[in-house]
């Protein structure tokens with residue numbers, strides 16, 4: 506079932522923990538993102554306990570959802586943060602993350618970002634480029650910083666079973682360093698006196714459908730660092746998968762942990778899960794505007810669109826779409842679309858839907874990850890508000906207000 510302990514129907518109305526969707530929408534309007542902090546923390550704990558056989562630490566991947574309320578709750582629960590830009594580091598620090606628990610990753614860190622991260626004392630740099638090592642070393646020297654911890658991102662040249670647009674570990678991808686270059690860097694560690702080469706990093710893709718490719722990649726990484734006793738940390742990246750359809754069969758967190766635990770004994774392990782912590786804790790609620798029949802299709806036009814949720818347009822991704830007030834009426838199949846002037850602004854095809862009216866609420870499920878994080882203002886659509894239902898399951902608050910038309914022009918009018 507796509508529902509979980511937090512996101513489910515009670516008496517035919519959709520709830521997030523003990524709060525009904527209509528209660529929230531009465532105050533916020535639509536479209537609106539709603540997240541269960543209880544489910545978020547539960548997911549974090551489920552990952553921690555699956556990997557309890559290792560000396561493992563979670564560094565939540567902020568790119569999946571960087572709302573300060575989410576980051577704050579995870580930091581309070583003991584997570585560090587995986588950041589891919591100075592902006593994400595800034596947010597992580599605002600959320601109270603200890604700098605030492607922040608890893609700075611990314612294929613193209615600018616000198617300004619490197620300086621900022623060094624000044625703030627972030628714990629790790631995941632390095633993807635030889636020149637980047639030189640930059641970090643030079644900037645560290647100018648700031649009088651030594652012992653800057655570096656994990657080399659390894660591109661193991663394995664093909665992960667996932668959507669081609671989110672695979673990263675194959676030879677043709679822009680990510681990581683091939684084995685030869687890592688070997689070269691490790692043999693020249695002394696050329697970088699301000700750096701401490703202490704770890705290897707890999708991330709072969711997101712929404713991984715099998716454990717084998719990860720196992721193969723980790724094995725290769727361990728072989729690579731075997732001659733270097735200073736390399737004691739293995740960052741295995743993110744990619745733990747989430748079911749987007751009720752019938753989707755995927756390896757569990759425990760399956761990944763069982764495959765990797767025997768290999769990684771004696772190492773410190775870092776994990777960078779994003780999606781698996783926040784995806785199924787979130788939903789996007791939208792209102793029906795109109796319905797029309799065109800050709801052979803019935804279009805349901807809603808006030809949410811590809812600007813709030815790009816995943817269907819960008820990856821052909823599937824999100825379950827359900828009526829907030831469940832009805833037992835006859836179902837028909839509809840195409841759910843947004844108001845944006847793009848043919849690809851389709852949120853769901855062949856969606857089973859009861860007969861609904863203008864103003865009825867629909868929910869797009871499993872949208873906590875890479876939903877709001879990838880939203881934009883195309884067509885001058887204000888970004889939606891984000892609501893969190895607190896860990897007590899009862900109280901809720903607006904964690905980010907809806908943008909206004911003025912917000913969208915502010916950066917231009919102040920010039």
Ligand code: LLP
Nearest residue numbers: 566708711712743744745777778779780875
């Ligand atoms: N670590 C690294 C180095 C990554 O590149 C990523 C994701 C993660 C961790 C977190 O992966 P996760 O646990 O969330 O799978 N926008 C796409 C996903 C892009 C993922 C990019 N990197 C989507 O909506 O499916």
